[in-house]
Amino acid sequence: MKIILMGTNSFVVPVFDAVANKHDIVSVFTRAPKPMGRKHILTPSPVHQWAEQRGLTVHTSIKEFNPEQEHADMILVFSYGVILRDNVLNSAKCVNIHPSALPKYRGPSPIRTAILNGDKTMDVCLMAMSAEMDAGDIYMRKTIDIDENDTNEIMESKVADTAIKMLDEYMENPDKFVAEPQIGEPTFTRKFEGEDEIIDWTKDIHQIHNQIRALGCGRTKINGSDVKVLKTAIENNELKILKIQPAGKNPMDWKSFVNGLRGAEIKYGE
Numbered sequence: 001m002k003i004i005l006m007g008t009n010s011f012v013v014p015v016f017d018a019v020a021n022k023h024d025i026v027s028v029f030t031r032a033p034k035p036m037g038r039k040h041i042l043t044p045s046p047v048h049q050w051a052e053q054r055g056l057t058v059h060t061s062i063k064e065f066n067p068e069q070e071h072a073d074m075i076l077v078f079s080y081g082v083i084l085r086d087n088v089l090n091s092a093k094c095v096n097i098h099p100s101a102l103p104k105y106r107g108p109s110p111i112r113t114a115i116l117n118g119d120k121t122m123d124v125c126l127m128a129m130s131a132e133m134d135a136g137d138i139y140m141r142k143t144i145d146i147d148e149n150d151t152n153e154i155m156e157s158k159v160a161d162t163a164i165k166m167l168d169e170y171m172e173n174p175d176k177f178v179a180e181p182q183i184g185e186p187t188f189t190r191k192f193e194g195e196d197e198i199i200d201w202t203k204d205i206h207q208i209h210n211q212i213r214a215l216g217c218g219r220t221k222i223n224g225s226d227v228k229v230l231k232t233a234i235e236n237n238e239l240k241i242l243k244i245q246p247a248g249k250n251p252m253d254w255k256s257f258v259n260g261l262r263g264a265e266i267k268y269g270e
Helices: 010-020 046-053 110-116 152-172 205-215 254-260
Strands: 002-007 024-029 034-036 041-043 074-078 093-098 121-128 138-145 218-222 225-235 238-246
Touching: 002 010, 002 046, 010 024, 010 046, 010 074, 010 152, 024 046, 093 152, 110 121, 110 152, 110 205, 121 152, 138 152, 152 205, 205 218, 205 225, 205 238, 238 254
Parallel strands: 002 024, 002 074, 074 093
Antiparallel strands: 034 041, 093 121, 121 138, 218 225, 225 238
Protein backbone atom coordinates (compact mmCIF):
# COMPACT_ATOMS: atom_id res chain seq x y z
CA MET A 1 0.00 0.00 0.00
CA LYS A 2 1.27 3.49 -0.87
CA ILE A 3 0.98 5.79 2.13
CA ILE A 4 1.61 9.45 2.99
CA LEU A 5 2.51 10.01 6.64
CA MET A 6 1.66 13.21 8.52
CA GLY A 7 2.93 13.68 12.07
CA THR A 8 5.31 15.61 14.28
CA ASN A 9 5.87 14.37 17.83
CA SER A 10 8.36 11.78 19.10
CA PHE A 11 5.83 9.16 20.21
CA VAL A 12 4.58 8.98 16.59
CA VAL A 13 7.93 7.68 15.34
CA PRO A 14 7.55 4.00 16.41
CA VAL A 15 4.14 3.89 14.71
CA PHE A 16 5.41 5.39 11.47
CA ASP A 17 8.46 3.13 11.59
CA ALA A 18 6.27 0.04 11.86
CA VAL A 19 4.13 1.21 8.93
CA ALA A 20 7.20 2.02 6.82
CA ASN A 21 8.54 -1.51 7.38
CA LYS A 22 5.50 -2.97 5.62
CA HIS A 23 4.34 -0.33 3.15
CA ASP A 24 5.60 2.07 0.50
CA ILE A 25 5.92 5.56 1.97
CA VAL A 26 5.30 8.18 -0.71
CA SER A 27 6.27 11.17 1.45
CA VAL A 28 6.21 12.53 4.98
CA PHE A 29 4.64 15.80 6.12
CA THR A 30 5.67 17.32 9.44
CA ARG A 31 5.88 20.67 11.21
CA ALA A 32 8.66 23.10 10.29
CA PRO A 33 11.84 23.16 12.45
CA LYS A 34 11.53 25.18 15.66
CA PRO A 35 14.11 27.02 17.80
CA MET A 36 15.16 24.75 20.67
CA GLY A 37 17.27 25.17 23.79
CA ARG A 38 18.97 28.21 25.22
CA LYS A 39 20.71 28.96 21.94
CA HIS A 40 17.42 28.69 20.01
CA ILE A 41 18.88 26.36 17.41
CA LEU A 42 16.44 25.47 14.64
CA THR A 43 15.69 21.79 15.19
CA PRO A 44 13.67 19.47 12.94
CA SER A 45 10.79 17.56 14.51
CA PRO A 46 11.36 13.96 15.65
CA VAL A 47 9.32 12.73 12.67
CA HIS A 48 11.43 14.88 10.34
CA GLN A 49 14.65 13.41 11.72
CA TRP A 50 13.29 9.88 11.46
CA ALA A 51 12.16 10.39 7.86
CA GLU A 52 15.53 11.75 6.79
CA GLN A 53 17.29 8.80 8.40
CA ARG A 54 15.14 6.48 6.28
CA GLY A 55 15.78 8.53 3.15
CA LEU A 56 12.14 9.56 2.76
CA THR A 57 10.88 12.73 1.09
CA VAL A 58 10.00 15.30 3.78
CA HIS A 59 7.71 18.34 3.52
CA THR A 60 7.56 20.90 6.32
CA SER A 61 4.51 22.79 5.08
CA ILE A 62 1.09 21.44 4.15
CA LYS A 63 1.10 24.09 1.41
CA GLU A 64 3.56 21.84 -0.41
CA PHE A 65 0.89 19.16 -0.79
CA ASN A 66 0.08 18.63 -4.46
CA PRO A 67 -2.74 16.12 -5.17
CA GLU A 68 -1.43 15.60 -8.69
CA GLN A 69 1.99 14.54 -7.42
CA GLU A 70 1.26 12.89 -4.07
CA HIS A 71 -0.37 9.72 -5.36
CA ALA A 72 -1.22 7.44 -2.44
CA ASP A 73 -3.76 4.85 -1.34
CA MET A 74 -3.94 6.32 2.14
CA ILE A 75 -2.90 9.34 4.18
CA LEU A 76 -2.12 8.42 7.80
CA VAL A 77 -2.26 11.32 10.27
CA PHE A 78 -1.04 11.08 13.86
CA SER A 79 -0.28 14.05 16.13
CA TYR A 80 0.42 16.36 13.20
CA GLY A 81 -1.00 19.59 14.61
CA VAL A 82 -2.10 21.05 11.26
CA ILE A 83 -5.64 21.57 9.93
CA LEU A 84 -6.14 19.67 6.68
CA ARG A 85 -8.13 21.19 3.84
CA ASP A 86 -10.22 19.61 1.09
CA ASN A 87 -7.27 19.31 -1.31
CA VAL A 88 -5.77 16.80 1.13
CA LEU A 89 -8.94 15.17 2.45
CA ASN A 90 -10.29 14.48 -1.05
CA SER A 91 -7.04 13.16 -2.52
CA ALA A 92 -7.03 9.74 -0.80
CA LYS A 93 -8.51 7.88 2.16
CA CYS A 94 -7.41 9.93 5.18
CA VAL A 95 -7.09 7.99 8.44
CA ASN A 96 -6.29 9.59 11.79
CA ILE A 97 -5.14 8.09 15.10
CA HIS A 98 -6.59 9.91 18.09
CA PRO A 99 -5.89 8.82 21.69
CA SER A 100 -9.18 9.40 23.48
CA ALA A 101 -12.66 7.92 23.88
CA LEU A 102 -14.14 10.13 21.19
CA PRO A 103 -16.14 12.31 21.21
CA LYS A 104 -14.51 12.86 24.60
CA TYR A 105 -11.30 14.92 24.57
CA ARG A 106 -11.12 16.20 21.02
CA GLY A 107 -8.25 18.58 20.39
CA PRO A 108 -4.51 18.87 21.03
CA SER A 109 -3.91 17.28 24.45
CA PRO A 110 -6.11 14.20 25.01
CA ILE A 111 -3.50 12.11 26.85
CA ARG A 112 -2.42 14.84 29.25
CA THR A 113 -6.04 15.80 29.89
CA ALA A 114 -7.04 12.22 30.70
CA ILE A 115 -4.18 11.89 33.21
CA LEU A 116 -4.85 15.33 34.70
CA ASN A 117 -8.49 14.40 35.25
CA GLY A 118 -7.54 11.14 36.94
CA ASP A 119 -9.14 8.90 34.29
CA LYS A 120 -8.52 5.17 34.74
CA THR A 121 -8.82 4.26 31.05
CA MET A 122 -8.62 5.85 27.63
CA ASP A 123 -9.35 4.76 24.07
CA VAL A 124 -7.21 4.78 20.98
CA CYS A 125 -9.38 5.54 17.94
CA LEU A 126 -8.69 4.84 14.29
CA MET A 127 -10.94 7.29 12.50
CA ALA A 128 -11.77 8.93 9.20
CA MET A 129 -10.46 12.45 8.88
CA SER A 130 -13.00 15.25 8.54
CA ALA A 131 -12.86 18.99 8.07
CA GLU A 132 -14.06 19.46 11.66
CA MET A 133 -11.38 18.70 14.25
CA ASP A 134 -11.48 15.08 15.49
CA ALA A 135 -15.12 14.73 14.44
CA GLY A 136 -14.74 11.93 11.89
CA ASP A 137 -16.39 8.52 12.00
CA ILE A 138 -14.63 5.71 13.89
CA TYR A 139 -13.27 2.60 12.16
CA MET A 140 -11.95 0.97 15.31
CA ARG A 141 -11.27 1.73 18.98
CA LYS A 142 -9.30 -0.04 21.69
CA THR A 143 -9.36 0.71 25.42
CA ILE A 144 -6.15 0.86 27.45
CA ASP A 145 -5.59 1.29 31.19
CA ILE A 146 -4.11 4.36 32.87
CA ASP A 147 -2.38 3.19 36.02
CA GLU A 148 -2.05 5.44 39.08
CA ASN A 149 1.58 6.36 38.41
CA ASP A 150 1.50 6.39 34.60
CA THR A 151 3.01 9.58 33.21
CA ASN A 152 2.30 11.23 29.89
CA GLU A 153 5.44 9.61 28.49
CA ILE A 154 4.35 6.14 29.62
CA MET A 155 0.88 6.60 28.16
CA GLU A 156 2.30 7.83 24.86
CA SER A 157 4.24 4.57 24.65
CA LYS A 158 1.10 2.55 25.43
CA VAL A 159 -0.83 4.47 22.77
CA ALA A 160 1.90 3.88 20.17
CA ASP A 161 2.01 0.13 20.88
CA THR A 162 -1.77 -0.09 20.61
CA ALA A 163 -1.87 1.99 17.42
CA ILE A 164 0.67 -0.29 15.72
CA LYS A 165 -1.52 -3.35 16.40
CA MET A 166 -4.66 -1.54 15.25
CA LEU A 167 -3.03 -0.41 12.00
CA ASP A 168 -1.78 -3.92 11.26
CA GLU A 169 -5.33 -5.22 11.63
CA TYR A 170 -6.86 -2.38 9.65
CA MET A 171 -4.41 -2.40 6.75
CA GLU A 172 -4.81 -6.11 6.12
CA ASN A 173 -8.26 -5.35 4.74
CA PRO A 174 -9.44 -1.73 5.12
CA ASP A 175 -12.66 -2.38 3.22
CA LYS A 176 -14.04 -4.68 5.92
CA PHE A 177 -14.15 -1.83 8.46
CA VAL A 178 -17.29 0.30 8.50
CA ALA A 179 -16.86 3.75 10.00
CA GLU A 180 -19.40 4.47 12.74
CA PRO A 181 -20.39 8.03 13.72
CA GLN A 182 -19.35 9.38 17.10
CA ILE A 183 -22.14 9.27 19.68
CA GLY A 184 -22.55 11.77 22.49
CA GLU A 185 -21.72 15.36 23.33
CA PRO A 186 -18.10 16.22 22.47
CA THR A 187 -15.67 17.69 24.97
CA PHE A 188 -12.50 19.54 24.01
CA THR A 189 -8.93 19.80 25.25
CA ARG A 190 -6.54 22.72 25.08
CA LYS A 191 -2.83 23.35 24.92
CA PHE A 192 -1.24 23.62 28.36
CA GLU A 193 0.86 26.64 29.28
CA GLY A 194 3.56 27.29 31.87
CA GLU A 195 1.00 28.57 34.36
CA ASP A 196 -0.66 25.15 34.38
CA GLU A 197 2.49 23.75 36.02
CA ILE A 198 2.17 25.91 39.15
CA ILE A 199 1.25 23.72 42.13
CA ASP A 200 -1.64 24.77 44.36
CA TRP A 201 -0.89 23.01 47.65
CA THR A 202 -4.48 23.47 48.83
CA LYS A 203 -5.64 20.93 46.24
CA ASP A 204 -6.20 17.25 46.92
CA ILE A 205 -2.99 15.18 46.81
CA HIS A 206 -4.34 13.12 43.91
CA GLN A 207 -4.93 16.29 41.88
CA ILE A 208 -1.34 17.41 42.48
CA HIS A 209 0.00 13.96 41.60
CA ASN A 210 -2.08 13.91 38.41
CA GLN A 211 -0.84 17.38 37.48
CA ILE A 212 2.81 16.39 37.75
CA ARG A 213 2.52 13.11 35.88
CA ALA A 214 0.39 14.73 33.16
CA LEU A 215 2.52 17.83 32.56
CA GLY A 216 5.95 16.38 33.37
CA CYS A 217 6.58 18.72 36.28
CA GLY A 218 5.02 21.05 38.80
CA ARG A 219 6.55 24.42 39.67
CA THR A 220 6.54 25.76 43.22
CA LYS A 221 8.66 27.28 45.96
CA ILE A 222 10.10 25.28 48.83
CA ASN A 223 11.58 27.33 51.67
CA GLY A 224 11.52 30.36 49.40
CA SER A 225 13.46 28.77 46.52
CA ASP A 226 12.06 27.97 43.06
CA VAL A 227 11.92 24.26 42.29
CA LYS A 228 10.40 21.88 39.78
CA VAL A 229 8.78 18.76 41.18
CA LEU A 230 9.50 16.13 38.53
CA LYS A 231 8.12 12.91 39.97
CA THR A 232 5.71 12.01 42.75
CA ALA A 233 3.90 8.98 44.12
CA ILE A 234 1.05 8.42 46.55
CA GLU A 235 1.89 6.10 49.43
CA ASN A 236 -0.34 5.46 52.45
CA ASN A 237 -2.56 8.32 51.32
CA GLU A 238 0.37 10.76 51.35
CA LEU A 239 2.00 12.57 48.44
CA LYS A 240 5.68 11.65 48.20
CA ILE A 241 8.08 13.76 46.14
CA LEU A 242 10.55 11.40 44.47
CA LYS A 243 12.47 13.68 42.12
CA ILE A 244 13.01 17.42 42.21
CA GLN A 245 15.05 20.08 40.42
CA PRO A 246 16.06 23.28 42.23
CA ALA A 247 16.51 26.32 39.98
CA GLY A 248 19.90 26.30 38.28
CA LYS A 249 20.73 22.77 39.42
CA ASN A 250 20.46 19.25 38.06
CA PRO A 251 17.55 16.99 38.98
CA MET A 252 18.01 15.07 42.23
CA ASP A 253 16.13 12.67 44.45
CA TRP A 254 14.10 14.01 47.38
CA LYS A 255 16.49 12.71 50.03
CA SER A 256 19.44 14.60 48.50
CA PHE A 257 17.35 17.77 48.35
CA VAL A 258 16.26 17.47 51.99
CA ASN A 259 19.86 16.84 53.10
CA GLY A 260 20.78 20.14 51.47
CA LEU A 261 18.26 21.93 53.70
CA ARG A 262 20.32 20.91 56.74
CA GLY A 263 17.36 20.09 58.93
CA ALA A 264 15.32 23.22 58.20
CA GLU A 265 11.54 22.90 58.41
CA ILE A 266 10.12 22.33 54.96
CA LYS A 267 7.60 24.94 53.81
CA TYR A 268 5.77 24.36 50.55
CA GLY A 269 4.73 27.23 48.30
CA GLU A 270 6.81 29.73 50.28
